[in-house]
Amino acid sequence: xxxxxxxxxxxxxxxxxxxxxxxxxxxxxxxxxxxxxxxxxxxxxxxxxxxxxxxxxxxxxxxxxxxxxxxxxxxxxxxxxxxxxxxxxxxxxxxxxxxxxxxxxxxxxxxxxxxxxxxxxxxxxxxxxxxxxxxxxxxxxxxxxxxxxxxxxxxxxxxxxxxxxxxxxxxxxxxxxxxxxxxxxxxxxxxxxxxxxxxxxxxxxxxxxxxxxxxxxxxxxxxxxxxxxxxxxxxxxxxxxxxxxxxxxxxxxxxxxxxxxxxxxxxxxxxxxxxxxxxxxxxxxxxxxxxxxxxxxxxxxxxxxxxxxxxxxxxxxxxxxxxxxxxxxxxxxxxxxxxxxxxxxxxxxxxxxxxxxxxxxxxxxxxxxxxxxxxxxxxxxxxxxxxxxxxxxxxxxxxxxxxxxxxxxxxxxxxxxxxxxxxxxxx
Amino acid sequence: xxxxxxxxxxxxxxxxxxxxxxxxxxxxxxxxxxxxxxxxxxxxxxxxxxxxxxxxxxxxxxxxxxxxxxxxxxxxxxxxxxxxxxxxxxxxxxxxxxxxxxxxxxxxxxxxxxxxxxxxxxxxxxxxxxxxxxxxxxxxxxxxxxxxxxxxxxxxxxxxxxxxxxxxxxxxxxx
Ligand code: SF4
Numbered sequence: 024x025x026x027x028x029x030x031x032x033x034x035x036x037x038x039x040x041x042x043x044x045x046x047x048x049x050x051x052x053x054x055x056x057x058x059x060x061x062x063x064x065x066x067x068x069x070x071x072x073x074x075x076x077x078x079x080x081x082x083x084x085x086x087x088x089x090x091x092x093x094x095x096x097x098x099x100x101x102x103x104x105x106x107x108x109x110x111x112x113x114x115x116x117x118x119x120x121x122x123x124x125x126x127x128x129x130x131x132x133x134x135x136x137x138x139x140x141x142x143x144x145x146x147x148x149x150x151x152x153x154x155x156x157x158x159x160x161x162x163x164x165x166x167x168x169x170x171x172x173x174x175x176x177x178x179x180x181x182x183x184x185x186x187x188x189x190x191x192x193x194x195x196x197x198x199x200x201x202x203x204x205x206x207x208x209x210x211x212x213x214x215x216x217x218x219x220x221x222x223x224x225x226x227x228x229x230x231x232x233x234x235x236x237x238x239x240x241x242x243x244x245x246x247x248x249x250x251x252x253x254x255x256x257x258x259x260x261x262x263x264x265x266x267x268x269x270x271x272x273x274x275x276x277x278x279x280x281x282x283x284x285x286x287x288x289x290x291x292x293x294x295x296x297x298x299x300x301x302x303x304x305x306x307x308x309x310x311x312x313x314x315x316x317x318x319x320x321x322x323x324x325x326x327x328x329x330x331x332x333x334x335x336x337x338x339x340x341x342x343x344x345x346x347x348x349x350x351x352x353x354x355x356x357x358x359x360x361x362x363x364x365x366x367x368x369x370x371x372x373x374x375x376x377x378x379x380x381x382x383x384x385x386x387x388x389x390x391x392x393x394x395x396x397x398x399x400x401x402x403x404x405x406x407x408x409x410x411x412x413x414x415x416x417x418x419x420x421x422x423x424x425x426x427x428x429x430x431x432x433x434x435x436x437x438x439x440x441x442x443x444x445x446x447x448x449x450x
Numbered sequence: 451x452x453x454x455x456x457x458x459x460x461x462x463x464x465x466x467x468x469x470x471x472x473x474x475x476x477x478x479x480x481x482x483x484x485x486x487x488x489x490x491x492x493x494x495x496x497x498x499x500x501x502x503x504x505x506x507x508x509x510x511x512x513x514x515x516x517x518x519x520x521x522x523x524x525x526x527x528x529x530x531x532x533x534x535x536x537x538x539x540x541x542x543x544x545x546x547x548x549x550x551x552x553x554x555x556x557x558x559x560x561x562x563x564x565x566x567x568x569x570x571x572x573x574x575x576x577x578x579x580x581x582x583x584x585x586x587x588x589x590x591x592x593x594x595x596x597x598x599x600x601x602x603x604x605x606x607x608x609x610x611x612x613x614x615x616x617x618x619x620x621x622x623x624x625x
Contacts, residue, residue, distance in 0.1 A: 053594040077610040168520060168542070170549055174610045182548075182596050184541075217515075221541040252541065 031280025033188035035223035042146040050187035062149035069169035083179030091131035129362025132156040139269030143258035143276035159239035161258030187286040193230040195294035200447040203238035204430040208299035212309030220250035301428035328359030329411035337431040350382035351441030359391035408437035457506035467516030482528035503530030514543025523547040551605030
């Protein structure tokens, strides 16, 4: 254990102390945390059986439970249809009103963000490993298993081990065409995929303060790839502004103490930082984009989507670059907005037209090609440039397919050039 | 769960991943009787045929890393593993094991004091693991009462069932 009496607490420790009603907590301590928000997607179908085995009949607080189906929407297989039906039936039987069903759907993390389900100081849990995304609200947001979710639904609480914290201090300004995605890839290159196992990754510093909420969602999203239990950004005026009018429950913002104890501090300066790419087969295999571009890696498919980077800002940026260009011959370009609301915005702003005129496929909102189980799968030895978060073997289809992770603008440039390329000269 | 767990020791190294505990090809198997035939097929091949109920596994750091499959602790429970004592555990494995009622105890330095075939004595309340052959022992902070209650109940499902039943009979167990 690192912390000792007399020392301050990190942001994650503050949130978990509040959730467990303790005055102070230290890393390694096990607490019983009261949950502010519980989210389930299709994996929540596996929660239903243990929930009943527990003898539970009522959900502890139906206004703090969100179901958002996203992996297979609309259902492409009978199996997916059955999962959806289990959830619909469960929601109807237990009286869960907040079900984002087909037509009102989106990627679960985006649904939580854009509808104000997670607010500063919250403890949020979800049946998806990228629940970390919501740490952008100044909350502890973590993925849990389906059996644990059953206990949460029954009791409104779960046991948690207080994580130690890795502080990532970021300063400097992004050059043109360099984004929050490049920053998080760079940090991942340093912390690696196991460097933050069970830990909280707390982003801080002037550059983080300057990031928009969508950008903060992007960097917290990829703390999952660092092994982290949660990723966090302390709340500020941008957080309150983003949640104004949508926050579903009262905010209780918390901040790290000035004398908080960090297990490790990582300093990053983004001045002069080039765009980054994570090369096959690991998200921490990170290299500067210009260097990879020199190798003329030809792409078969390009994906602009996922909970990492398919918000309206990402799609606007992509469309601005796409305008007046065509998708390279032989390349399939799939664009999938993160929610139905974003889809509608794209429709209004002409973004869908920009992409389809260029030869891209603009799909309904879902996880889409991100995980190789719904659509847009890769054949053996194919190459994909993607704005998503994982590039392990088999992630988007065939085991031998190779995935390069990058920013939204860089994916559009790859679609135009037909190969991984530095988008900055095209801006 | 008893306060004192005693068992014959099997040793494992560091970074035993869940693939080594139960290979991905068995993920569609749900029958515990079938699962236990394949436990540790990769990491400790002789285990499945020679294990006795109550045996204790002593491992190095990061036990249970890799894919978050609940099948790994389920298979170990099915074959009757009494406890796992390791220098450290991977996060999801630790959670899954406790939630399934498999005692897992993090004891930094424990791997060094055991050899295969030794007998381990684990005093849960005291927070001590002893090698009965050599007399060497290592202390650990006892598991918090909350986790002990889950283990006592045999897992999270039964634990919550009891808690709900105790709270309000009408809202609790179904009749
Ligand atoms: S978009 Fe991809 S990473 Fe995000 S929740 Fe869906 S499958 Fe998971």
